[in-house]
Amino acid sequence: MSSDIERELEEALHRVLDPISARPIPARRAGHSRSAFRTVTGGAGAALTLKLLTGVAAAAAAVTVAGAVTTGSVNPVVWGQTITSTVESCKDNIAQSGGHGIGQCVSDVANTHGANVASEARHHGNPTSNGSTNGNGSGSGSSNGNSGATGHGKSTSHPTPPPRSGR
Amino acid sequence: MESRQSGAPPPAEGPERETYQPGSQADFERLYRNTYRRILGTLITLVRDVPAAEDCAQETYERAYRSWSSWRPDAPVEAWLHRIAINVAISDRRHQRIREAGEIVRRLGRPASGADPALVAEQSDVFRAIQKLPTKQAAALVLRHYHGYSNREIGAALGIPEQTVASRLATARKHLQAVLGRS
Numbered sequence: 001m002s003s004d005i006e007r008e009l010e011e012a013l014h015r016v017l018d019p020i021s022a023r024p025i026p027a028r029r030a031g032h033s034r035s036a037f038r039t040v041t042g043g044a045g046a047a048l049t050l051k052l053l054t055g056v057a058a059a060a061a062a063v064t065v066a067g068a069v070t071t072g073s074v075n076p077v078v079w080g081q082t083i084t085s086t087v088e089s090c091k092d093n094i095a096q097s098g099g100h101g102i103g104q105c106v107s108d109v110a111n112t113h114g115a116n117v118a119s120e121a122r123h124h125g126n127p128t129s130n131g132s133t134n135g136n137g138s139g140s141g142s143s144n145g146n147s148g149a150t151g152h153g154k155s156t157s158h159p160t161p162p163p164r165s166g167r
Numbered sequence: 168m169e170s171r172q173s174g175a176p177p178p179a180e181g182p183e184r185e186t187y188q189p190g191s192q193a194d195f196e197r198l199y200r201n202t203y204r205r206i207l208g209t210l211i212t213l214v215r216d217v218p219a220a221e222d223c224a225q226e227t228y229e230r231a232y233r234s235w236s237s238w239r240p241d242a243p244v245e246a247w248l249h250r251i252a253i254n255v256a257i258s259d260r261r262h263q264r265i266r267e268a269g270e271i272v273r274r275l276g277r278p279a280s281g282a283d284p285a286l287v288a289e290q291s292d293v294f295r296a297i298q299k300l301p302t303k304q305a306a307a308l309v310l311r312h313y314h315g316y317s318n319r320e321i322g323a324a325l326g327i328p329e330q331t332v333a334s335r336l337a338t339a340r341k342h343l344q345a346v347l348g349r350s
Binding site: 006020 | 229291297343
């Protein structure tokens with residue numbers, strides 16, 4: 001019984017595979033195109049790619065939300081124009097009063113932005129939105145303001161702090 | 168049944184009589200020419216259509232080439248290639264199931280596309296039944312009954328003990344007998 005099925009198996013395999021296996025041998029594929037593709041689309045590569053794309057998307061979304069909240073528009077060109085016009089008018093005021101530099105103007109814009117974002121988040125009352133947006137707004141505002149003021153126009157009134165000893 | 172069958176033809180191209188130098192580009196090209204048809208024959212049984220088998224064969228040699236410098240000459244080179252090929256086939260079957268699910272969704276309401284006509288014309292009930300076996304059982308069968316490997320050689324190719332090979336072959340034959348209505 002067993003030998004019958006074995007013989008039948010051998011005959012079937014040879015009948016099907018022999019003609020196909022007798023075809024000409026193709027050239028060996030030398031490149032790694034498929035492997036490289038699978039590195040990105042499969043296994044650990046896919047997980048890494050997904051994380052990378054998620055990170056980029058999250059960062060882009062954060063920038064978009066921050067800009068949109070500040071200027072009321074999702075168009076980045078409008079964000080730039082808003083900041084530029086605000087700083088320009090501030091600079092004119094400082095020039096009229098005998099001062100110079102835009103450090104204080106940038107600082108004011110940043111602080112105002114942070115306060116607006118915090119206020120907006122509190123107004124919505126969304127715990128998730130409140131936490132993340134508030135943190136971004138405050139951090140970005142105070143950091144940019146101090147940095148800009150120190151570097152551009154207020155070096156005497158805001159001296160650069162000494163380097164941290166811990167580093 | 169533990170050794171190569173006396174009636175079975177010797178390997179067509181006798182790759183085990185060849186010697187190869189690990190890491191040698193020229194030797195790998197020779198290995199490719201000497202073993203391609205046999206590896207393709209195995210893969211056709213495992214992956215259901217000829218184009219997929221050809222693609223898997225190329226993938227097998229790509230993987231083998233990447234490990235070529237670490238291959239040990241004391242190991243049977245064709246068994247090593249078969250082990251890679253069977254892993255490629257298992258992976259391809261997994262991807263095939265995903266593709267089939269997507270295909271079912273894509274062609275809802277349309278007639279199913281047919282299999283490779285060249286292969287279908289030559290297929291028998293026995294061959295189709297072998298293709299429906301689990302990949303590792305089908306691999307053991309084709310190595311035993313097409314390539315004429317002994318159970319020990321199959322064990323080396325699949326990385327399993329001889330007893331496991333015997334068990335897989337017995338299970339596969341029993342299944343085929345039941346499916347094909349042989350007593």
